[in-house]
Amino acid sequence: MESRHLFTFLVVVETGSFTRAAQKLDYAQSSITAQIQTLETEIGQPLFDRISKKIILTDAGRRLLPFAQEISRMHSLAQEALRSESELTGSLRIGAPESLAAFRLPGIIKEFRVKYPKVQILLKPGACWELTDLVRSGELDLAFLLQPETEDKDLNIETLVHEQMTLIAPPDHPLMSLSEVEPVHLKGVTILHTETGCSYRTLFEHHLNRHGVFPDPTLEFWSIEAIKQCVMAGLGIAFIPMITVNNELAEGKLARLNWNDESQRVATQIAYHHKKWKSPVLTEFLKSVQQHAENWSS
Numbered sequence: 001m002e003s004r005h006l007f008t009f010l011v012v013v014e015t016g017s018f019t020r021a022a023q024k025l026d027y028a029q030s031s032i033t034a035q036i037q038t039l040e041t042e043i044g045q046p047l048f049d050r051i052s053k054k055i056i057l058t059d060a061g062r063r064l065l066p067f068a069q070e071i072s073r074m075h076s077l078a079q080e081a082l083r084s085e086s087e088l089t090g091s092l093r094i095g096a097p098e099s100l101a102a103f104r105l106p107g108i109i110k111e112f113r114v115k116y117p118k119v120q121i122l123l124k125p126g127a128c129w130e131l132t133d134l135v136r137s138g139e140l141d142l143a144f145l146l147q148p149e150t151e152d153k154d155l156n157i158e159t160l161v162h163e164q165m166t167l168i169a170p171p172d173h174p175l176m177s178l179s180e181v182e183p184v185h186l187k188g189v190t191i192l193h194t195e196t197g198c199s200y201r202t203l204f205e206h207h208l209n210r211h212g213v214f215p216d217p218t219l220e221f222w223s224i225e226a227i228k229q230c231v232m233a234g235l236g237i238a239f240i241p242m243i244t245v246n247n248e249l250a251e252g253k254l255a256r257l258n259w260n261d262e263s264q265r266v267a268t269q270i271a272y273h274h275k276k277w278k279s280p281v282l283t284e285f286l287k288s289v290q291q292h293a294e295n296w297s298s
Contacts, residue, residue, distance in 0.1 A: 003075060005036075005038055006039070006068040007072060007075075008025065008027075008032060008035045008036065009035075009039060009047065009061075009064070009068055010065075010069065010072055011024055012036065012048070012055070013061075013065060016054075016055065017055065018032050018036075018055070045060035047060055048061055074277075077279055087118070088118065088119060088280055088281060088284060089118040089119060090119055090120070090280075091119065091120040091121070091122060092119060092120070092121050092122070092142070092285055093122045093124070093139070094121065094124070094141065094142050094143070095123075095124045095125070095126055095131035095140045095142070096123065096125060096131070097125065097127065097128060097131070097145070097146050097198075098222075098223065098224055099146060099241050099243070099244050100146055101123060101125055101144075102224065102244070103241075103243045104144065104243070104268060105123070105144065108288055108292050111288060112284070112288050115288075116284065119281055124140065127195065127197045128197075128199050129197055130197075131143040131144075131145065132145065132152070135271050136152075138273065141272060141276070142272045142282065142285070142286075143270070143271045144268065144270055145268070145269045145271055146200065146267075147200075147266050147267070147269065148266055149269070154273060155271045155272065156271065156274045157269050159267045159268070160267070160268045160269060160290075160293040161293055162265055162266075162267045163266050164241070164242040164265070165200060165239060165240070165242065165264055165265065165266065166239070166240065166242045166245065166256050166259070166261065167181065167237060167238070167239050167256065167257040167261070168228075168231055168237060168238055168239075168240065168248075168249075168254045168256060168257070169231065169237040169254070169255055169256075169257050170231060170232060170234050171252060171255040173234075173237065173257075175257050176257065178257075178258065180258045180260070181258055182211075183207065186213050186237075189237060190216070190219065190235060191215045192221060192227050192230055192231060192235060193215070193238075194224070194240070195220060195221070196220065199266055200240075200241070200264065207263055207264055219235070219236065228248060228254065231254060232248070239264070268293075268296075270286070
């Protein structure tokens with residue numbers, strides 16, 4: 001079974017016509033017909049039902065389709081692997097929660113784009129559980145996660161750095177007068193929440209709940225920037241990663257409450273499918289990530 005016959009089969013399926021497939025591949029239509037007939041002879045079953053002017057996949061055609069698609073994908077990956085490093089091309093589908101997309105990824109992506117300008121990078125924001133599912137299904141090549149250190153039977157997950165969390169408030173907030181803020185001090189205090197399902201929000205809420213504190217969930221934001229602006233405006237306090245507020249703390253726009261975050265620590269991790277072949281693009285990107293992570297302080 002020749003791979004070119006399988007590629008022709010895929011184009012016929014894609015275009016829905018022997019004529020359009022011939023036009024797309026710049027073949028004579030008789031050549032398309034001959035290649036499909038050769039495949040059908042090898043398989044021993046017809047691949048298409050020809051009804052009027054329409055062609056419809058038979059059961060054998062439907063069963064062959066995913067194998068032909070995988071062979072085509074591997075062919076593309078092999079071509080990519082054999083190109084010189086300076087000619088690295090392709091695409092990379094990355095997922096990351098907003099805090100990492102804004103405060104960990106820009107330097108990595110900028111450096112990678114300078115080195116490999118022909119690589120297309122697609123960045124999808126999302127919650128960690130959603131991104132993990134997308135890596136597991138193959139819709140993402142790589143995900144950055146901000147969560148408690150986690151293992152997964154389907155994924156390679158590597159910890160890059162343990163992130164410090166902080167409870168922020170306006171500099172003139174009454175809780176700033178306390179030498180140490182305990183969960184009980186947060187009863188009745190307005191807390192600005194990240195979205196439901198956010199890993200560090202869940203840790204924070206569980207910690208408060210264990211001490212009999214149940215925050216009002218009515219103020220919920222999908223944007224770290226919106227949370228920071230609302231805290232600066234005096235709407236309440238928030239529990240967010242330290243990396244997202246370093247500048248505002250240095251400028252005195254926000255203040256850190258003396259809060260023990262030890263039981264609510266999270267880590268920045270990367271995840272990719274352990275069965276997925278690491279293409280040259282993914283391999284080089286992972287190298288760049290590791291180099292940057294060496295300079296991140298926990």
